[in-house]
Amino acid sequence: GENVEQHPSTLSVQEGDSAVIKCTYSDSASNYFPWYKQELGKRPQLIIDIRSNVGEKKDQRIAVTLNKTAKHFSLHITETQPEDSAVYFCAAANYGQNFVFGPGTRLSVLP
Amino acid sequence: DGGITQSPKYLFRKEGQNVTLSCEQNLNHDAMYWYRQDPGQGLRLIYYSQIVNDFQKGDIAEGYSVSREKKESFPLTVTSAQKNPTAFYLCASSIGAGEYEQYFGPGTRLTVT
Numbered sequence: 001g002e003n004v005e006q007h008p009s010t011l012s013v014q015e016g017d018s019a020v021i022k023c024t025y026s027d028s029a030s031n032y033f034p035w036y037k038q039e040l041g042k043r044p045q046l047i048i049d050i051r052s053n054v055g056e057k058k059d060q061r062i063a064v065t066l067n068k069t070a071k072h073f074s075l076h077i078t079e080t081q082p083e084d085s086a087v088y089f090c091a092a093a094n095y096g097q098n099f100v101f102g103p104g105t106r107l108s109v110l111p
Numbered sequence: 112d113g114g115i116t117q118s119p120k121y122l123f124r125k126e127g128q129n130v131t132l133s134c135e136q137n138l139n140h141d142a143m144y145w146y147r148q149d150p151g152q153g154l155r156l157i158y159y160s161q162i163v164n165d166f167q168k169g170d171i172a173e174g175y176s177v178s179r180e181k182k183e184s185f186p187l188t189v190t191s192a193q194k195n196p197t198a199f200y201l202c203a204s205s206i207g208a209g210e211y212e213q214y215f216g217p218g219t220r221l222t223v224t
Contacts, residue, residue, distance in 0.1 A: 031210055042218075096209045097209050098159055106151075
């Protein structure tokens, strides 16, 4: 079955700097890769996703890149702000299959 | 808030008691899911249902049971057989299984003493 690894487990950056979180997956058939943000005590919320027919997707300060050959995808946050502090989860899924989530990255943006 | 609700927000029970967590959605989604989250941990799948009257075990189903009698509802029962039930429980729904966004409920924090 699918296995998703995520690095780093914790990440601290200065406000205004960029943050990058990387995930690798094992099942080459996976074709959907969402990223969720979870603030303390709250529900995870989708912030961006990418499908296997696309190499990169951007939404304002957030971007995701996908390398299908290497089976990894990354979340890039530019110009970080204190409100970006949260736990970020990546996931991989295929048609008809459940999400397999990574273990999460705790991002702290220091003012 | 995405049309998926969970109740209650906090739940306290004595060891040995069964407890049922509610999950309701008005998004007309076919698929529904239950996840468990422990402090500092990721999301582990307990049960999922792709259609009414059908559900499947996830990675950590032991000690839990579910039902899916209505499309809108997917209650989770934490039984006394669950050895370490204290956790944050999240329900989610999606249009279908696989490559569709999952919408999460606000969660129920269960404490068993």
